[in-house]
Amino acid sequence: MPNTTPIPLECFYLSCFDACLMQAYETYHTSPISSPSFSPSPPYSPPSHEPPFASAHDYNYPYLSSGDVVEFCGPAYGGKTSILYFTTLTTILPPYWLQSKIESGPSLKITRKFEIGGRGTSVIFFDLDGRFDVSRIYDWIVRHLKRRVEKSFEESNTEESSGESEIQDKEADCCHDWVPTEEEITEIAKDALRRLHVFSPRTPLEFIATLHSLKEYLEHCQQRTRETFTFIMIDSIMAFYWQDRAEESYRGNSISTSSSVYLTQTLHILSSLLFANGLILLTTSWSLISDNSLSTAYPPELVYKDTLSHIWQSFVKYRFVVARQPLPQYEEGTRIAELSRNRRKEREEKRREGLFFGRMVTPACDCDIFEFQINDDGIFCE
Template sequence: MMEEEEQVEGWIEEEESAKEMLERVLRTRPFLLVPPLHRIPLRLGNVVEVVGPSPSAKTQILIQAAVSCILPKEWNGVNYGGLEHLVIFFDLDCRFDILRLSQSLKRRILEANGLRANPNSDEGDADAFNCNPKKETQVEQDKELFAACMRRFLYVRCYDSSEFLAALKTLHYQHQKQRDTHGVDVDLLMIDSIGAFYWIDRASTSLAVMSNDRKSRSFQSVVESIVQEIRKLLLMHPMLVLATKAASLGDKYSINEAKRNSRKWSSENVLDLRTVKSGPQTLPYREYMPSIWQSFVTHRVLIRASDEDSKHHNCPTYLSEWLLPSLDLQDKFIVTDAGVYTIS
């Protein structure tokens, strides 16, 4: 009888506080990210691939999404509209400019305070907040907020697939360590240029075959290991994965040529040809990532520069189109240090 009572009491006993319940429920709500990622409700556990030729503002979109994540929702009575969570950023092509992140973050802080940065000032300078007439205490508060936000941005640079895979294996420990330090979880895992090591890995595989080196791993097996490590990480620590991928676009192929090239590449097991409808044109792009990665991706958006030779407020315009899931619409947008803005 006593055992039954204990079981009933254990069943009705609360397992979490109301605060913990709200935090858990709110973390499962869709992300409200910057354009062009705003069209689809994205949740923790989703893997979003931002694909497009270079340059097409893919990294800049990641920067703006990162700024929105590391900024607080509210601080000292000012609404910044951020998530106040950690971001892990993997730089695989080693071209990430931390000054761009710094500039964007400073602009967002200034604009939230109702101020505008001086376009003639050196925005990379540590005293960029002084370009506006504010009280000294306000300037110090802005600098304090800036430093706190930058500490929530965790940057990792990898020079080859082995380093990338090794870094992924340590993410569980790093996540626990950073969560204990900052008191918040990692919400965004960003991978800039997921295919950066494609040709290096393929060349290494070919050289290994010629030298009968059985210890060398193929590109397929490397990507399988990468996907496996990310899957294990998402099971233990749900987060949204944003990965950019360079793609070769072109509109000079006819449909018949595209089909012939598709059969040719498939028979050689080198590249697959995907066709992307864009208005009256058909834009083919070559898919070079293995099928294990393609099936791992839950959402895919194509980004490219606008065909029109025009600028909006001296900024180049870009077009976005959702491929997975497929949406019959396009967004035209611009990217500045202050954010991403749709213009149609």
């Protein structure tokens, strides 16, 4: 049975990306926001030679909703996979952590909760590039939880310094007793990772076969553990691009005019999964430098050029181009021996800062270029 349960109003939990969703809404909406309800229409059913993709891209809400497809494209090491990891982190972590404590007295049990801020739902992650790093996600989760603990301490210390009554002092002391310990943080992180389901097909055929069986897998998880799934993530949708092109060339098809069999079947299955289960698709892809990139108002790294077929282009609702910010270049003719130690140190510090930038290219709503940072602690927007 299709899952018709309303899903929460989703976002990236990253202000620079969420602002783009708001910009798209402000540009395209034609009516005021009504009470959100999830009642998905059945997937479009065109002739058998065309995939059933969602053709009505109405930007009626400033957030992600069921059936949305989001693509992050850009050059290698541009932060695309990191964005998927961060979204995974905020999805699989629970909204809060509960702890029960026995107080003095006959059977006096007090339960309090520590706010974590996650969704508490599950993620399907397709690692098509073969570079999935679960230890990195785990480290980000642990550091995220420790930052929440530090923030709780800071808030309690602020209340302590501003409060004058004994009641406030006792409440502040109690707050320190109700945050997770190091062992409990590890337990929360490991428990969250149980909501991450990773598949690593190595060929187009394996990928399509896994997609075919995903409906039964989702139903099994929902019945056995009552999990709720929010995202399907694919890293990257172009992992089998060259294999697919070789296959099309072998069959004698025109690469420029025909959509690949692999991509067509993939879109058929994904469309049905998204609408039937109330899911959102996040995917990555690499992009080529456009021939006219030097003549545009954007940096060459942020100029988007279509690579996949028009069917895929119309399948995507939001498309972001992201890349690492280029390092400051030395003046022409500068010799390495002439560079000062401070100049080299400054350039190395810029490299370690992990500064990235991006922009939204779909829909076309003149969004500004935004900046964000990726480091060992996660992703941060200004």
